[in-house]
Amino acid sequence: MSGSNDSAVRLEKIAPAIITEAQQWGLWLRPRVIAIDGPAGSGKSTVGYVVAEMLDFLFFDTGAMYRAVTWAAWESGVDLQDGNVVGELAEELEMDILPPSDLNRHGRNSVVLVNGQEVTAEIRRPEVDHRVSVVSAHARVRSALSLHQKRLGNRYGVGDAEKPGVVMVGRDIGTVIMPDAALKIYLDASIAERARRRHRELLSKGKDIDYKQVDAAIRMRDKFDSERDVSPLRAAEDAVVIDTSNLGIDKVVESILALVIKAGQGGGRHAAQS
Numbered sequence: 001m002s003g004s005n006d007s008a009v010r011l012e013k014i015a016p017a018i019i020t021e022a023q024q025w026g027l028w029l030r031p032r033v034i035a036i037d038g039p040a041g042s043g044k045s046t047v048g049y050v051v052a053e054m055l056d057f058l059f060f061d062t063g064a065m066y067r068a069v070t071w072a073a074w075e076s077g078v079d080l081q082d083g084n085v086v087g088e089l090a091e092e093l094e095m096d097i098l099p100p101s102d103l104n105r106h107g108r109n110s111v112v113l114v115n116g117q118e119v120t121a122e123i124r125r126p127e128v129d130h131r132v133s134v135v136s137a138h139a140r141v142r143s144a145l146s147l148h149q150k151r152l153g154n155r156y157g158v159g160d161a162e163k164p165g166v167v168m169v170g171r172d173i174g175t176v177i178m179p180d181a182a183l184k185i186y187l188d189a190s191i192a193e194r195a196r197r198r199h200r201e202l203l204s205k206g207k208d209i210d211y212k213q214v215d216a217a218i219r220m221r222d223k224f225d226s227e228r229d230v231s232p233l234r235a236a237e238d239a240v241v242i243d244t245s246n247l248g249i250d251k252v253v254e255s256i257l258a259l260v261i262k263a264g265q266g267g268g269r270h271a272a273q274s
């Protein structure tokens with residue numbers, strides 16, 4: 001479960017009737033926000049993008065924002081451990097996260113601009129992977145970015161002329177950014193499976209990297225992301241947890257569409273657990 005290429009093939013297995021039904025019931029969600037959280041490699045970006053496409057919701061990957069700040073801070077040579085300096089940089093950064101101009105652009109689902117420069121590929125480099133957890137643990141960085149994220153979630157959660165709703169993907173969407181999201185999903189997978197996916201993704205992009213290095217990097221990010229003081233990674237109490245270790249993209253997407261239908265039928269808000 002690593003990129004849009006694989007998903008295009010397997011998604012043909014999803015019954016069109018489920019998609020149509022989810023589109024209809026999805027409009028009953030209040031607010032129309034689907035929060036998808038989970039650790040690195042759990043498949044949340046791939047799955048979130050596909051679900052958003054199927055429902056015609058906006059897809060918003062909040063991890064790209066933390067990556068963009070990390071890349072900018074690293075480029076400018078500031079001390080990444082200094083929360084105030086990096087936080088100030090995050091507050092001043094001009095950042096745009098745009099839909100891809102075509103589905104497979106860089107194999108990613110969002111185009112990212114920092115101060116007008118496209119950094120879509122740069123923010124996915126292992127150098128950023130290794131540093132992003134430190135940067136995203138700073139309280140000042142988080143408050144700068146969460147302000148944008150909440151604003152966007154609230155705007156799209158009630159629908160607008162462009163999109164009727166939003167799928168937000170990250171680590172703290174269900175717990176902190178949009179605690180009122182109509183549907184909260186927490187995707188998980190074993191460390192070994194997540195490392196395999198990430199390794200495959202890097203190899204497919206021509207990066208010659210050892211599996212053990214990828215495994216170690218994933219473990220380090222898990223530790224940092226779940227042990228930090230501010231908004232640590234955890235499932236919201238009312239989130240539906242899906243273990244994707246042995247599931248294909250199609251199965252995970254299908255489960256989420258079924259939850260959208262159930263939530264919509266149940267009155268639209270936090271109804272998936274009832």
Ligand code: DC
Pocket residue numbers: 040041062063064066067132133136169170171172173221225
């Ligand atoms: O989903 P990702 O791997 O692109 O996220 C990159 C990092 O950003 C991740 O290690 C933790 C951080 N992050 C976060 O702290 N809060 C979010 N809502 C999204 C990402």
